[in-house]
Amino acid sequence: xxxxxxxxxxxxxxxxxxxxxxxxxxxxxxxxxxxxxxxxxxxxxxxxxxxxxxxxxxxxxxxxxxxxxxxxxxxxxxxxxxxxxxxxxxxxxxxxxxxxxxxxxxxxxxxxxxxxxxxxxxxxxxxxxxxxxxxxxxxxxxxxxxxxxxxxxxxxxxxxxxxxxxxxxxxxxxxxxxxxxxxxxxxxxxxxxx
Numbered sequence: 508x509x510x511x512x513x514x515x516x517x518x519x520x521x522x523x524x525x526x527x528x529x530x531x532x533x534x535x536x537x538x539x540x541x542x543x544x545x546x547x548x549x550x551x552x553x554x555x556x557x558x559x560x561x562x563x564x565x566x567x568x569x570x571x572x573x574x575x576x577x578x579x580x581x582x583x584x585x586x587x588x589x590x591x592x593x594x595x596x597x598x599x600x601x602x603x604x605x606x607x608x609x610x611x612x613x614x615x616x617x618x619x620x621x622x623x624x625x626x627x628x629x630x631x632x633x634x635x636x637x638x639x640x641x642x643x644x645x646x647x648x649x650x651x652x653x654x655x656x657x658x659x660x661x662x663x664x665x666x667x668x669x670x671x672x673x674x675x676x677x678x679x680x681x682x683x684x685x686x687x688x689x690x691x692x693x694x695x696x697x698x699x700x701x
Contacts (some may be wrong), residue, residue, distance in 0.1 A: 609653030615646030
């Protein structure tokens with residue numbers, strides 16, 4: 508568990524720090540300003556406060572429901588995800604890294620929901636012409652990379668080493684030891700008959 512906690516913590520610190528720093532930068536730079544269009548309008552930067560979930564889903568719910576859903580249930584889900592990442596057998600480093608990105612992105616947006624009255628700060632939009640994404644942030648990117656990474660590389664990518672129970676390991680050791688004893692005995696018998 509300890510050897511998993513360190514990479515989860517490192518990834519979470521990096522993602523949350525980057526997420527919160529870019530949101531603060533967006534708040535300072537783009538709040539009340541017109542949309543900035545970069546790279547022939549492929550990237551748009553503008554300040555938005557999203558009281559709902561992804562693509563503003565649930566933004567029109569009463570505040571008590573939004574708090575219950577987006578703070579309460581999200582907190583429970585993130586605690587479960589952390590427990591799962593720490594305890595589930597069969598994670599290799601790649602799967603653990605993608606799962607940690609999902610966790611870190613969730614933490615980044617949860618911080619906004621707890622400390623900012625108007626919800627999550629979004630400021631990024633990409634696309635070509637009318638084909639565009641919704642407005643998102645670094646935490647959303649981390650969640651999506653984590654989800655797609657796990658889908659592409661496997662829900663849980665097992666380690667190369669198979670997991671054996673202690674009893675199976677003891678049986679294998681005993682059978683190997685017996686084979687060595689049998690070979691040695693046969694060698695001694697062959698030498699004495701020569």
